[in-house]
Amino acid sequence: MGSAERTFAFDHAAAEGHFPGNPIIPGAVLLGAAIEAIAEALGVSLSPCTIRSAKFYLPTRPGDTVVIEFTGNTPGSLRFECAVRGSKVLAGQIECNAAPTSP
Numbered sequence: 001m002g003s004a005e006r007t008f009a010f011d012h013a014a015a016e017g018h019f020p021g022n023p024i025i026p027g028a029v030l031l032g033a034a035i036e037a038i039a040e041a042l043g044v045s046l047s048p049c050t051i052r053s054a055k056f057y058l059p060t061r062p063g064d065t066v067v068i069e070f071t072g073n074t075p076g077s078l079r080f081e082c083a084v085r086g087s088k089v090l091a092g093q094i095e096c097n098a099a100p101t102s103p
Contacts (some may be wrong), residue, residue: 001072004037005069015062024059029087030090034068034082042098044074052077058089066090074098 008015008025015023025026031054039046060066064084072078082090 001078002038002041004041004068004070005065006033006037006068007082008011008032008062012062018082023062025061025064027054027090028057030056030060030066030082031092034066034080034090035094037068038070038078038080039098039101041070042055042074043101044098045101046078046094046096046098049094052093052095054090054092056090058084058087060084060089066076 007086012025014029018024018026031051035046035049066082066084066089068080068082070078070080077093077095079093080091081088
């Protein structure tokens with residue numbers, strides 16, 4: 001159905017304490033960014049939504065660009081996969097009652 005991208009800044013604040021000397025983007029931040037990117041790509045608000053599943057495969061690091069591929073219907077169920085340099089980092093499914101965003 002679609003795709004989107006998000007790049008995490010090298011100095012992303014959430015990575016400061018996760019983990020010193022080996023920073024990663026926390027899973028909640030990655031998941032939130034993926035849902036936000038999908039919403040922007042569709043031109044709808046996905047909030048509130050229910051996270052049906054989320055599986056994290058590999059760490060995402062500051063400076064990484066995440067490619068988000070998604071399928072499904074709004075309102076309804078959306079499935080998504082996130083990859084960094086071709087490697088899957090997150091896959092999940094959300095349920096939402098999408099509403100158009102205002103211009």
